[in-house]
Amino acid sequence: MAAPQRPDHLHRDTLAVRAASQRSQYGENSEALFLTSGYVQPSAEASARRFAGDEEGFTYGRYGNPTVASFEQRLAALEGAQACISTASGMSAILMMCMGLLKSGDHVICSHSMFGSTIKLIGSDLAKFGVTSTFVPQTDAAAWQAAVQPTTKLLFAETPTNPLTEVCDIRALADIAHNAGALLAVDNCFATPALQRPMALGADIVTHSGTKYLDGQGRVMAGALCASDKLVTETFLPVLKSAGMTLAPFNAWVVLKGLETLGIRMEAQSARALALAQWLQDHPSVKRVFYPGLASHPQHALAMAQQSNCGGAVLSFEVKALDDDQARQRAFHVLDSLQTLSLCTNLGDTKSLLAHPASTSHGRLTPAQRQLAGVSQGLIRVAVGLDHLSDIQADLDRGLTSF
Known part of the structure; x- marks a missing residue:
C-alpha cells in the first residue's frame, strides 16, 4: 500500500x-x-x-x-x-x-x-x-x-x-x-x-x-x-x-x-543506563563495566560520534571473583537476590531486565566461542528500563554486597 x-x-x-x-x-x-x-x-x-x-x-x-x-x-x-x-x-x-x-x-x-x-x-x-x-x-x-x-x-x-x-x-x-x-x-x-x-x-x-x-x-x-x-x-x-x-x-x-x-523511551532509558553504569563502576564488588557512554569504554569516542552522543540503554558488568566457578556462583547470587527487577533474557522493555549471557543467550556456544566473544561466567547484562534509578541500584546492591 x-x-x-x-x-x-x-x-x-x-x-x-x-x-x-x-x-x-x-x-x-x-x-x-x-x-x-x-x-x-x-x-x-x-x-x-x-x-x-x-x-x-x-x-x-x-x-x-x-x-x-x-x-x-x-x-x-x-x-x-x-x-x-x-x-x-x-x-x-x-x-x-x-x-x-x-x-x-x-x-x-x-x-x-x-x-x-x-x-x-x-x-x-x-x-x-x-x-x-x-x-x-x-x-x-x-x-x-x-x-x-x-x-x-x-x-x-x-x-x-x-x-x-x-x-x-x-x-x-x-x-x-x-x-x-x-x-x-x-x-x-x-x-x-x-x-x-x-x-x-x-x-x-x-x-x-x-x-x-x-x-x-x-x-x-x-x-x-x-x-x-x-x-x-x-x-x-x-x-x-x-x-x-x-x-x-x-x-x-x-x-x-x-x-x-521510541525516541523518548530511548532518551530516558539511556540516561538511566549511564547513571547506573557510573554507579556500578565505583561499586567494590564490580570488576568491570561495559557501556559505550562511559569514558572508560574502549570505543567511547566512536560510539559518541555514531550514536547521537548517547550510549544506549544496555550495559553489562562483571562481578569480582577468584575463578570462573566463583564468578558464576556470584553472578547467580546477584540475579537470585532480585526483588524488583526481572530476571529475563529479553531486552528493550520498559521494565529493567537482567540476564546471565554465558548460560542463556550464549549458552549454545562452545567455551572457546564464548571466550572469543568475551562472555565470562561473571558477566551480567542489564537492559535498563524506566524503573527509578534508586530502585535499580538498591536491587542490585542487595546481591552485590552479600556474597
Whole structure:
C-alpha cells in the first residue's frame, strides 16, 4: 500500500508518529489493524497483475498486509532507507537476509561478539549448505580486511554488540565491504534509529529485532530488514513469499504503535543506563563495566560520534571473583537476590531486565566461542528500563554486597 505524500525532511520524532500507509475510507487517525489472511480481488485480470507484481495491491496474507506495510514504511522512514520488509522475529530477518544473498560457496565475515544465535546460525547452520564464514574481533578493522576472500559476499556487524557493547566503525567496514564487491549489514537492535542510522554511514542493510526497543514493552515478536528498493523487492520479498517468515498483522500493529514513543523511551532509558553504569563502576564488588557512554569504554569516542552522543540503554558488568566457578556462583547470587527487577533474557522493555549471557543467550556456544566473544561466567547484562534509578541500584546492591 502506498504511503501518503509528506513534506520532505521531517524530523524522526515526527516520522515516528506519522509515517504509515494511506488511511482507509473511514479516515482513522490511529492506524487500523487489518486482520485478514486473504483479499477479494476486483477482477481476474487485476488479480493476475497483482500476483505477477505488475500492479500494486494485496493478494495473500503471507505476501503482505496494510498494517504490516504501515510498520515497514515507518521503520524505513526512521532508518532513512528506501524500503523495509518485516518478518516474524529478528532471527528470521537475519535468515531471510542470508537466504536471499548467499549460496553454496559464498563467504561471510562476522564479529566474534555477535549475538549467540547469530553466531550459531551463520557459523553452524548455514555451513551445512556450503556457506563459509570467518569470525573476527569486532573492533579490529584490519582483521575484517584480512578476512576478505574472493567469495566474500557479506560483512555482518552488530554495533553495539550483545552483551559487551563493543562498537565497530561502520564507515570503515562499509569501505572494506564495497571495495571487495560485498555488502555490509548492520544489526541496529541496541541503538535503534533513534540513536544511530547505519545506512547514513554506508551500510547497505540494517537488521532489526522489533521484539526489543521498537516494541518497547515486551509484548510481541517482530523482525525487519531495511535496504534499497531493489534488494527488498528483488532479493528479500521472493524469500518471504516462498519461506513464509511473515509478520502477523497484530504484532505489526503493536510495534507500529511502539515506534511512536521510541525516541523518548530511548532518551530516558539511556540516561538511566549511564547513571547506573557510573554507579556500578565505583561499586567494590564490580570488576568491570561495559557501556559505550562511559569514558572508560574502549570505543567511547566512536560510539559518541555514531550514536547521537548517547550510549544506549544496555550495559553489562562483571562481578569480582577468584575463578570462573566463583564468578558464576556470584553472578547467580546477584540475579537470585532480585526483588524488583526481572530476571529475563529479553531486552528493550520498559521494565529493567537482567540476564546471565554465558548460560542463556550464549549458552549454545562452545567455551572457546564464548571466550572469543568475551562472555565470562561473571558477566551480567542489564537492559535498563524506566524503573527509578534508586530502585535499580538498591536491587542490585542487595546481591552485590552479600556474597
